[in-house]
Each structure stands twice: as C-alpha cells, then as structure tokens.
Amino acid sequence: MSYAYLFKYIVIGDTGVGKSCLLLQFTDKRFQPVHDLTIGVEFGARMITIDGKQIKLQIWDTAGQEAFRSITRSYYRGAAGALLVYDITRRETFNHLTTWLEDARQHSNSNMVIMLLGNKSDLESRREVKKEEGEAFAREHGLVFMETSARTAANVEEAFIQTAKEIYEKIQEGVFDINNEANGIKIGTVSTPPTSPIGSNVSGQSSNSCC
C-alpha cells in the first residue's frame, strides 16, 4: 500500500489504562469490544486520509520496557506523535501524568505532538477524574485533550486522526524535518512528492518546461 507519509506514534501512560486496547480499536475495527473481554495489541498500522493524502499511522505501544533506561530514552525519540493516556476511573493514573510528560518532553524531539486521552469514558459511574481536570491539565501543558472509550470506540478514531492532523500541519508549516526519519516521519514510496521548501531547482525545471 502506498502512502504519502508514515507517522510513527507511541502510546504512553500507566499500565492498565487501556493503551493497547485503544490501539487495537483504532487499527482493527473487526475486534468488536465484548463485555468482560479486553484484548489489546502493541503494534498496529492504519491508513487515513488527510487533506487528500494517504497517511499511514504506525503505532507502537511498547509496554513493559520501563525496566531499562536505554529503552525508555530511545523509545520517545522515534515518534512524531504520542498519545498520553490515563484512566478516568483511577485517580493515580492521572496523577502520574506529570512524570510521563516530563519523560516525554525530555527525551522526545521538541516537535512531537502529544495528545492527552482520558480513557474508559464509558465507566461514568466509577469516574474519579473529572473531565474538567483533564481539560485543565491539557491547557496547562499545551496538549490536546479528549475523553475516549476503547470499549464503545467513542473518540478513538478522532483522537488518532486529530493527532495526525496536527503533525500534518506541522509538516506543512515546515516545523518538522521530514527528511530525518528519526523524527518519526517517513516519506512514502509512491504518490505525491513532499512539499519542497523553496526548491530552487524545482522551480527552475518548471520554468524551463513552461517555456
């Protein structure tokens, strides 16, 4: 499958907040969430379209790597987007956000788009973290915020696509160095060439062909 860009995502947050379920819900809709059966996966890819361009999202949820310092530090750097997830029914997962964010900011490239997700929004009765708190946290740290539910699939799609849109906008603005794969963005093999920044030779060629 050809694509214009490939964006690498990571999903971070405490264990048990439903990271891998979110991922699976987004990448493979055929897994319909069933009561009392939670299935997750640590890797997935899906195509989306932004601005008429095919974009492949590749999501890496590398749970269980916290034991080694070398792993945590390199993990963040390879991603263009990160979904920072907490569980609205568990206060402590919300409290740990600061630590996660610090880690992410320290190790990632500064342009990484981070989105804050309050997962398990379907469990309204057991809610411990108010939506407003999440919003306030996001505002304070300059993140985009959404409440999602991997079970009902609410906002899951939107969360991933919204993040991709922000990355795409950053590319358009020229903030991201797209030629550097370490930023978590890869230019696709086929299809439209990337928007070249003031490509002198490109314009030269086109003027030649015009005349």
Next chain:
Amino acid sequence: MTESIDIDIQTTIKPNLYWTSLIAGGVAGLVVDVSLFPIDTIKTRLQSERGFWRSGGFKGIYKGLAPAAAGSTPSAALFFVTYESLKSFLSQRVAKEQAPLVHMIAASCGEIVACLIRVPVEIAKQRRQALLVKKGTSSIQLLYQAFKQDGLSKGVYRGFCVTIFREVPFSFIQFPLWEYLKTQWEPYTGLTLNPISVAMCGAVSGGIAAALTTPLDVLKTRIMLAESDAKNKSIGKLLKSIYRENGMRGLFSGIVPRVMWITLGGAIFFGFYDLTTKFLQNNDMKSWFGLTQRSPKNRLSLDNLKNLLSVLEKNKTVSEANRGLLVESLRCIAEILIWGDQNDGSVFDFFLEKNMLSYFLHIMRQKSGGSSFVCVQLLQTLNILFENIRNETSLYYLLSNNHVNSIIVHKFDFSDEDVMGYFILFLKTLSLKLNSHTIHFFYNEHTNDFPLYTEAIKFFNHPESMVRIAVRTISLNVYKVDNESMQQFIRDRTAAPYFSNLVWFIGKHVLELDACVRNDQDHQSQHRLSNLVAEHLDHLHYLNDILLLEIEGLNAVLTEHLLHKLFVPLYVYSLTPPTPDLAVVTRNLAAVLNKIVDIDDVAETCDNPRVSSIVALFLLSLVFLVISHSPLVHALAWVILNGDHSVFKEGAAEILNNYIQRREGSMVALGFVQPRESLEEALDSSSLNNLSPSTSGIINNDTSSGSSSPIARQNDSSDASLSEEIEKKSCRPFLDMILHSLDCNENDYVALLALCLLYALANNKGLNKDWLDLVLNKSSSPVATQYNDVLIDKLLNIIHISSTPSCRVRLVTIELTLKLLTQLLNSNSSQISDNHRTSLQQARSQSMTVLKNFYKSEDIFLDLFEDEYNEMVKSNLNVEFLCMDETILLPPTNTPLTGIEFSRRLPCGEVEKARRAIRFFFLIRKMCQSINNEVEQLLPLTNPSHCVQIENALDLNNSDLIACTVIMKDGTKYRRFLVIDILQLILVEPDPRKLGFGIAKFVGFLQDVEVNGDKDDSRCLHLTIHRGGPSNNRTPILSAKFIFDDHIRCMAAKQRLTKGRSKARQKKMYQIAQLLEIPQLNESPTPIYSSMLRETRTARTPREHRPLFSTSNRIPGVASALRRESMPSGSVSRSQLVSSRTSMDGSQKPSSPPINTPKSRDGSKNRRSHSGTPKSRDGSPRVERTSEEIPMENLNSNPSSRCSSNAPSRSHTPSRLTTDSTNTLSLAKEVISTSTINGNIRQRSEETSFIGSSSSNGNSTGNVEEKEKRRKGAIETV
C-alpha cells in the same frame, strides 16, 4: 473510510464476494424496478413515437411489471457479480490512481453481461408499457413472437447494441462518480459511510449520468418500439432525424422523468445494494449457503472454536479466494482463546489437543499470493494471544510443543513494515514472558538452540529505530533470565559475534557523527547532529544496561570488545594528533635497536580511521558519564591518564587483567576494524557446526600478535603494581593533551569538552576515587609533574581569562570549571593554597570591575541582575544533560540565531554582555564565599521572608489605605484597599475578626508595577504587575483596572505607585552598588535618596497626603480616627515621623512604658469606645462586629495610640525600624523588625515596613495557632 481500506475490506470478504453481490444486486434491482415502475412507464410513453397520450397516458401504469420484475433481478445480479469481481481483480493489479478507469471498465463489462437478460425483458416490458401488445399475450409469447418474426439478433435482441450504446456511457459516468463520491464522503462530511449515504452518492451520480445520456435513451426507445426495423437507419441518422423532427427537446424528451427515475432509482438501488451487502456480511454468508456448518450464535465458545478449526482444516492451502476467510477465522480464534483463558479451561485443552498452532505454521509457510496479508493477521493473532494471556498454564500449553520456535525461525517477508513490526513485537512479547521456567521452552540445552534470541539480535542494526529498540529489549530480557547453561550459551556462542558487530555498528555511527561535526562548522545541520548524538547515547545506555546486569562472563567479553575494538583504537587513538613521522621514528628506533620492525604495521595504524580530537573528547566524556562498569572504566581511565602510544600496539589487556577475575587470556585483537563475519553468518555457522567458542571476533592481525598471547596475571595487589607502573612512565601523551586543551586563550571550544571529560572521570561511580588520586598525584620521580596541581592551575587560568572583559569563554565553561575546581579543592585534604585563594580573589575583583562598567541606573540593569540571579539559582549545571547537547561539539558561536541557549554560547550585543558579566560575578562570588566558608548575606536582593504573603493579617492602624474596586480581565470585581509598602503593593480586605486589621489578598512587587491612567475615566488606573522571581511563567501576576472613589484618590494612588516603584528600584540599585563595592555609593546615599530626605526634612510633603489621611472616611480602624484627634493638622507627616523617629531613636524606645500587657480587657473596651466615632465607622462596616473579639495582641501592638491620645509621638513607635534584633521589648509593646539587609538604608529611606515579629506571647487570650498564621505588624505610609 479511505479507498485503501475499502479495497482491504473487499479483499477480506472475497470468498463471499460473488454470493454477496449476486444477492445484493438482485434485491436492489427488484426493489427499484417494482417501486419505480410507474415513472418508467411514463418515461417510455413520453419517448414513444406515438406520443404520451396515444401510448396510454396515465392508464395501466403497471403494465409490464411482471417481465420487468422477472428480468431486473437476474440482470442486476449479473451486473454486480461482474462488476465487483472485475473491480477487485483489476484494482489489485492497477495503481490506485487509475481507480476510476477500473470502475469504468468493470461497470461497462457488467453492463454488457447484464444486457443479455435486460434487452429481451426491456422489449417485452416496453411494448407492454407502450400498449403495443394485444391483450392476453404473455411476455414469453411476445418474445417468442418477436423471435419468430425477426430472429434472435433483430427480434429478441433488437436494440442490444443500442442498449449497450446507452448503458455503457451511462456506466462510464455513473460508476466512477459513485465510487468517487463514496471515497469523498467521509473526509467531507466526517460521517462514516452507511447505506443512506451510499444511496445519496448513488442518487447524485445516477442523476448526472442520466441527464447526460438522455439522447441515447430516446434513441434506444425509438428503436425498440419500432415493430419492424424497416428503415434500419444508422444511429447517427436516427439522432439527426429526431433532432430534425423535435429539435433539442426531442433529443432530451423525457429527461425529467428519466433523471427523476434514475436519481430515485440510483438511491434505492445503491442503498439497497449496500444494505444487503452489509446484512449478508454480518450474518456470515457461509451459513446461508452451506459453505460451512451453521455458525453458533455465541461467538465466544468452544463450539465456535470447533467450527473455526474445521475452517482451517478445509482451507489448508491459502489462495486468493479463501484468505479473507482464513484471516477472519484466525482473528476469531485469538478472541476465543483469550476468552477461554479467562473463562473456560476447556478451550485451551481443545486448542492443544487439535494442535492448532500447527495449522498456523502450515498457513505461514505457504508462499501463495498475498501471503504477507495472511501473515500479518497471523502475527497479530499470535501477538494478541501471548500478550493478553494471564493464566500461567495457558501459556505453558501454548509453548508446549515446539511450534512457537518454528514460527520464530520462519523467514517472513521482513521487507513489509507491518510484518516486521508484528514479528519483532511478537518476539518482544515472548521475551517478556521469559523466566527460569519458561526459558526451557525457548532454549534447548541439547541442541544449543535459542532462536528467540538469535533471531532477534539479527535485527540489531535494522533501519527502523523502533525495531532496534525492540531488539535491545529482547536481548536485555534474555540476559536477565537466571539460567546457567543459557548464559553459557550466550557467552560462548553469541557474545563475540554479537558484540563485535554491535561495536562496529556503533563505531561506524561515530564516524558518521564525526563527519557531521567536521562538515557543520556553520551549525547548518544541527538536527542531524542532534539525532546522531542521541542515537549514540542510546547505544551507550544500552551497553551500560547490559553491563549493569552483572553477568560476569558476558561483561568480560563486552568489555574487551569495547575497549579493544572501539575505545582504545578509535577514541583514545584520536585524542592525540596524527603523527605522520611515527613511521620515521619507529624506523630510527629500529635502526638503533638493530631490530627489524614491520613498518607497514605502523603505517597501518596511521591509516586507521580517526575522529577529530573534539569528538574524541566528547565521546570519552559520554563513556564516563554513562558507563560505570568498574573494569571497563578503570582500564580506560588508566589508558587515558597514564598510557602512551604503546597502548595501540599492546592493548590494554594487562590493565584489564587487574580487574577481571576469570579472564582467559586476551582474545580480542586490537583495532577498529569491521568484524570478519556478519552477525547473521556468525550465528548461523556457530549453530550449524557447533563450533567451540566462536572466533569470529578475533582478527589475527599481526600488529596485535603481542597482545593476543595470554599475559600472566600480575600480582594481586593492583595498587602496588600500578604505582610501580606509574613511576616508570614519564610520558603521558593523552593526559598532556587533555591538560593542554584546557588552554583557552583563543576560545574554549576544546576546553569545554576536556572539562567534560575530566568531570566525568572525577564523578564516575565505577571509578575508585583514591585510585584516581593515585594516578594523578603519585609521581615519585622528581621530574614528573604533579598533575593535580597542574590541573588546578589550568582551571584557575580559565577563571582568570574569563574575568577579562573581552574573553571568549562561555558561561557554561566557567560554571563547569568552577564546579570541577570546587571538587578538586574539596577532595584535596590539604588546605587551599594561598596562591589559589588570591587568584580567585583577583578574578572576583576583576569581574566586579567589569560589571561596574555595566552598572547603570537604567531600569533594565536591575531586571537583568535579578533575572540572572534567579536563573543561576534555578539552574544547576548537569554535565550529563550538557553532554546530550550536540551544540557543544560545534565551534562556539555568539549568535542566538542558532537557537543555542545563552550560557552555551558567547554573548551577542551589549545586553548579553551585561548578562554574562552579572552571571560571572555571581558564580565567582559564590566560589570565593565557599572557599572562605562565608555565608551569602546580600543576595538575593529581596529577602522573601521579609515580604508580606497572601492571607497574612496585617495591622493597618496608622497606614495609608486607599479604597478601590479591582476589575479583573474576566470581569470579576473585588472591593479592596490598596496599601503600599517599601517593596510591595498589597491589596487587603478588612479582617472580620480584628478591627483595623486587614488580610492581604494580593501582593506584588512595586518594582514590577506598570501604571497607566485611563484617558476616559479619571478615576481609573490600569495596573499590570509583571512576574519577577524564579519562575518560567511570564504572564503578569495581575493585570486589572482599578477604580477609585474620585480622581484625587486615583491620582494619589498613581503617584504613590510610581514613586514606590522608583524607590523600590533605587533601593535595590543601591544594594547592587554595595555588592559591587562601588565606592561613592558606599560613602553617601544616592543623590535621589538624599534629596528625598531633604525634602521630607523640610516638611513640604505633608500637604500632598493630607486629603487622604484626614478626609478619607474609608480608612478603617481606630488609628486613623485617633490620629485625627491627636493631630489637629489631620495628617501624619512623614517628616514628623522621621524627625520623631530619629529623635526617639535612643530615648523613646526604652521609655515607652509597658502599659499594655496586663490590661487586655480594658484595652478592648477602650478601643471600642474609640471606634465609636461615627466618622471612622463609615468606611468600615465591620467595626461593630470585630470590636467584640479583638484579641489581645492587637492591643499590644498599638498600645500607645490607644491609651494616650495626647502622645502623638508614641503612635509611631510600632513602625520603628531597628537593627537591634535582641530587643525583647517587642513582647510587650513594640514590634520590631530585624533587618538583615541594609539596616541603615532602610532607616534612611524611612519607608514603611512590616515589622515581622514573633511577639505573640503566652498571656494572650487569643488562639495561639491563629496568631502564628497571622502576621503582626503595622504599616505606615510612604
């Protein structure tokens, strides 16, 4: 949903495709034709040659329904079967950009096929519709009649060509349009595609196509209705004749019903088509047509698993046709297994019994079309399986036969990103399940097979960073497992090949980094460099993580590889400049010694790759910052500090021997060279041949023959041997080079990196401090230098250079130098020599001289000064972070355009020069104080403990208060009283519990106040208070509109704020002057101060304040009222205050009588009676209430004013400032401020001060805690 996913889904449902489209098409066709038949009839009649009314008008509108209904189902079904299968067939073979073409072709072919049925039916239908048929004739008879009359092609298939001629263009327009609309639906509307939206797409595309193809339809109707084809005109002629007869209207006759019909029809047709398709897909086609047995209703059950097994059994070969089904089955199996893991044990029994993993393997091994598609699903299934399983037994079941290992060794198509991702994460998931029990499932002791590990490390240099990360995780997870034989296997079979390749990989990376540094003197590719540095750090951390696991054997191998393959031959080698004449020297030496030396070898060493000394220093710093494995860092440190060039020939094996216990002779040859075998080859060969410990890491290089022979262990007391060793050495080229680099006469480019290395060496956890001292100091030979002293001298020299105004030393270098210097001086047990001390003092006075040049009374200097101080307090130099910064690898620059942080570049412009001078002054001041064991007393300029905090309760008796309304930006309003202190602006609200007290609701520093008048409202002020202090937040702490009661108060407030601001600033500038020991300021106060004093002494100011004091009825509290009584003039004049204060200074204080302590009750009564004056109550509505509960200390603090109204001078005593901290009178009657900062300045500037005191005493009746919280004090006016 995107096109690609469309295709995806279509391929997944492929086996059902024919059936689905057949049924869906049929249903759709039938529904449309039946529901829209009347419109069709009307259209036919409109187009008929006989005209609408003669053909029947609205009569018998359902004529011909039967043949239509009979024909529409098969023709629509035929159409869709052809269309869908052609589409899916073609779209796999054609680029996505040509999708419209695919749709056109598929639709056209579909039409042609469908017409085989449609044409005869149309003929029968239209003849009936146009009432050309006699009653009683059946449709079959009708067709038979036509067949008899005109034969097959001219009768039954009359108009076949013309129908195709109509339908094909129609489809050409409609289908690409429809497909296009479908793909655009989601992006534009944001809704998912459902049958209704599909229907709408169909309606639009149909309508457009119908309108455009109307003439062709007219033509077709004419031909078909003609009883016999007597004229046999060509299509063109027919069109012309229609045009001639009826004009454009003729050509487009019936356009309205046709468009309407097809629009409606399209909607219904496509809507029903989509609906039926979805319906059929969801309901599992298989059960409908007996492809398999009936699916049980419960998806998650053992029964369903049995069904799925039979699917696997029946579809052993993967083909285009069944792969979708297989994928779906695999997916379901994963779900059921996980469900079973948590709910039903029998599921796993069944899974095991039927050996279902073998089916997986079987499917995987087939190289049929689209195998990667099935493999992705398979790997996903496996991932899900192993990741989500919680039950230990289930896991053992899954692992029990060797299938998982077979899956691991299977050669997937790793060029596919998704396959790669799923595969490596599958291995990672497995590695996370490893423990001393499960290891046996993966590692086979007898065959020495450990595919999980060996397969994983083959990807150690995969281009995808996430894959590399996963490989590292896997390897670390493997090493972690405590299993003797497995670790033996790792060490003997895999360690050498893996580590040699890994080290080579790192080395190549380093060369790349070096090239980047060399070519980037202009900071052009900082991004790339930054990534390279980060990547290199990842490697180092990974190596350190391995070393930290403390696996002895493994660490020994790794250490040797690192040392002999990378650190010594590349890093250390690059420290000293290339010596082109080395060969010459050797030759001479050889001549002298009469020995034959292989000069080629020496030459070869010269040809070795080398990195710049900058990079080498940097890399070595990183090594010592990250890695703390004792043998490795010791050996390397030894080489650097003590070694000479001979190390490149002999290696560091000897040194290593001192630290590694069970070292079996040196096996790793020295030299930065590519490993002979790639890792993959090495692993394969070692597993195949079962060779004795792999030798692939060893290169039998002649140069290293000396080192490869095992060296006898030296004696155990390493220290002794070491010191002997040291004595022998007199030449330490590497250490000399480092020390030499510290010279920063020109700039500090190299010096900073050398400092980093020295710091890293001194702070490495693995290095023994004594040992380091030993290496540095113990040089018994008289010629040898005391390196420690040399080092200190060098560092002091850096400081000295930095103190000159035009130096080119960055702040970070200075900071690091000082840090290192502190460390060295502290570790040196001996006292700091006087030389060092004087040198530092000199630097300090030099820095003060420099800073004096920048000392101006401009506002910005104060801000800079405080800002720099805050910055310095906040930042604590972290060398590890510093070394993550790639910019230190590049030559120092001064332009901020590079984005380099200020302290890591040279100052640019006057302001930055001032900043730098300030910061250097702070740093050197701190250093000097620390060596002299002094405590900082003058910094920071504002002592926060002397400031009012929010919620403090303040005694505002005697204070100037201006009532105002504060309107915040968001519209909220507060009623507050404005109080202005020496340094602070305070907004208070009356304390409900104590009369005359206020609670601070807001505090801000006067120096940060910005006041603007309002041109529309003279009672208004716009106040912005900026945020000073050590915070990153740059939003103002307050930005609000203040409304006063009248313009006079407003003006007064403005004046006071402006004055307060400038005074606060002057005061601080004076403090700075003191810090800098600026002489003239030391002797006499600034001119402004003195003039102020003069002014107040002449007592001209009181008038200005008068209205506020005397007439304001807003002033709460008794004091003001009292004042009025006591001072007929109605104002507290500052001059009076001052004069009284100065006069009282010695005498008044002790003489103020201890009246109050015992009279708490009386006092409160007294007070109440005072507060009874109506004037004072006006402004403070709470007086009545508060007076009831006045705690005692309130009285205490203001005794004189209350008790004797005739003694005005006494009322001022609370505000007295005194430097005498031992004055205990405060307990009873006076609240005393102990001013540590500039006591005399304060006195002179005679501004208000809160007199912090801990005067609360036990005899008070009030709540003690309450008192603690509250702040007692009095405020007096400016």
